Amino acid sequence: MASSKVTDYGITYLKALHKLALLNMEGCPVTAACLKSLSELRSLKVLNLGFNDDISDAILAHLKDLTNLESLNLDSCRISDEGMVNLAGLRRLKCLELSDTEVGSSGLCHLSGLVNLESLNLSFTVVTDDAGLAALTNLTGLTHLDLFGARITDSGTNYLRSFKNLQSLEICGGGLTDAGVKNIKDLTSLTLLNLSQNHHLTDKSLESISGLTQLVSLNVSNSRVTSAGLQHLKPLKNLMSLTLESCKVTASDIKKLQSTDLPNLVNFRPE
Known part of the structure; x- marks a missing residue:
């Protein structure tokens, strides 16, 4: 039903669907009354409420009984730290989307018990370093962590060492230096790493990341990386995508590296 004109009244007809496992209402004009109806759908495993300004902190209380949820999307909803307490009991969650919300560091403490989480999107939130990422260190099963646009600096990267199973990591926004990237070098399961828009990286x-030999995609755009640094990428034989836009690197530099050391590289910028 995503992006349809279904309203609260229409959702009431779903009450009888006790075996319903997936419900996508992204962008639908529903309000608090809708969630009251959904609270009876105890078999729900996937719920998408994204892009709805009427979904607020108080409304999230109606999610408490949906304890079978494995995926919850609250992207661009009007929620903050106050609402996070309502998610603390959703212990089966594997995927949680909180992008572009007002969720900050104090709200993340309510997620510390969600040990089954594998994917967490905190992009464009107000999450900060120590108070925020420290609350997540119990989530050692995370494989995907998106911090694009969050307020992460070198100090916060110390906590990333807890996430040994990470396959995808995005930290973009200007707060990192070379010192912070050193804390990423032991995350050897990474296949995607996006460090773009960190202008101080060299x-x-x-x-530091030359030992991440499982990398398939690497983005260090808008940094101070130069052609001389490309030699450090030679061990990354699995690399298929490399983005170095707005760096002191030319397409010919990358093509040379591709021809001699990175035969699997099929997508690169500048091109």
Whole structure:
């Protein structure tokens, strides 16, 4: 039903669907009354409420009984730290989308018990370093963590060491230096790493991540990386995508690296 004109009245007809497992209401004009109806759908495993300004903190109380949820999308909803307490009991959650909300560091403490979480999107939130990421260190099963646009600096990257199973990591927004990237170098399960828009990163950062040989996609755009630093990427034989836009690197530099050391590289910028 995503992006349809279904309203609260229409959702009341779903009450009888006790075996319903997936419900996508992204962008639908529903309000608090809708969630009252949904609270009876105890078999729900996937619920998408994204892009709805009427979904607020108080409304999230109606999610408490949906304890079978494995995926919850609250992208761009009007929620903050106050509402996070209502998610603390959803212990089966594997995927949680909180992008573009007012959720901050104090709200993340309510997620510390969600040990089955595998994917967490905190992009464009007000999450900060120590208070925020420290609350997540119990979530050692995370495989995907998106911090694009969050307020993460070198100090916060210390907590990333707890996430040994991470396969995808995005930290973009300007707060990192080469010192912070050193804390990422031991996350050897990474296949996607996006460090774009961190303007202080230099060739030393490429040296730090040269041991992440499982990388398939790497983005260090808008940094101070130069052609000289490309030598550090030679061990990344699985690399298929490399983005270095707005760096002191040319397409010919990358093509040379591709021809001699990175035969699997099929997508690169500048091109």
